[in-house]
Amino acid sequence: MRDAYGLDESFHEWTTGNKFDPAQRWSWWTDLVSASVAQGVQVHRARIVSEPISVYVRYEYELTDGHNIKAGESVRWLPRRLASDLALPGNDFWIFDDASVLFNHFAGDGTMTGEELVTDPRVVELCTSAFAAVWARAVPHEEYRPA
Incomplete structure (x- = not known):
C-alpha cells in the first residue's frame, strides 16, 4: 500500500537502466510461489497505488510480469483514489x-x-474482507495501464 519501499540495490540498479531478470534475481521467491501454486495454492497480490505512479511503483510494475506473474501470482492494481471508501x-x-x-x-x-503474525479471528476477518473489497475493484495486471 506504499508508494515506495526500501530503495535497495536492485532498485538503484534498475534506475540506471540495468533490466535484470527478476525471476533469477529473486529465485527463492519464484521457486516458493511456483511450488505453492503447483500444489493448488492461490497467490493473490493487490497493489494500491497513487497516480501518477512513483518511480518505485513503476519499478514494481515493470518487474511484475517477469517476477510475480511468471511465478504464478495473480496481481491486480487499484488506483488509491478508487480506494477512499x-x-x-x-x-x-x-x-x-x-x-x-x-x-x-x-x-x-x-x-x-x-513482522507481526496475528491469528485473532476479528483481525483475520477485517483483513480478509478488506482484501476482498480491493480485489473486486482492482484492475488485473494485464489490463492496468499506470498513469
Missing part, C-alpha cells in the same frame, strides 16, 4: 488460509522494521 488496515499484510495475517511494518523511509 474502503476500510483498510494500516499496514501491508499477507493472509494465509483465512486463518492468520502477517503484517509487515515499515519505517517512514520504506525500510522494513519487522
Whole structure:
C-alpha cells in the first residue's frame, strides 16, 4: 500500500537502466510461489497505488510480469483514489488460509522494521474482507495501464 519501499540495490540498479531478470534475481521467491501454486495454492497480490505512479511503483510494475506473474501470482492494481471508501488496515499484510495475517511494518523511509503474525479471528476477518473489497475493484495486471 506504499508508494515506495526500501530503495535497495536492485532498485538503484534498475534506475540506471540495468533490466535484470527478476525471476533469477529473486529465485527463492519464484521457486516458493511456483511450488505453492503447483500444489493448488492461490497467490493473490493487490497493489494500491497513487497516480501518477512513483518511480518505485513503476519499478514494481515493470518487474511484475517477469517476477510475480511468471511465478504464478495473480496481481491486480487499484488506483488509491478508487480506494477512499474502503476500510483498510494500516499496514501491508499477507493472509494465509483465512486463518492468520502477517503484517509487515515499515519505517517512514520504506525500510522494513519487522513482522507481526496475528491469528485473532476479528483481525483475520477485517483483513480478509478488506482484501476482498480491493480485489473486486482492482484492475488485473494485464489490463492496468499506470498513469
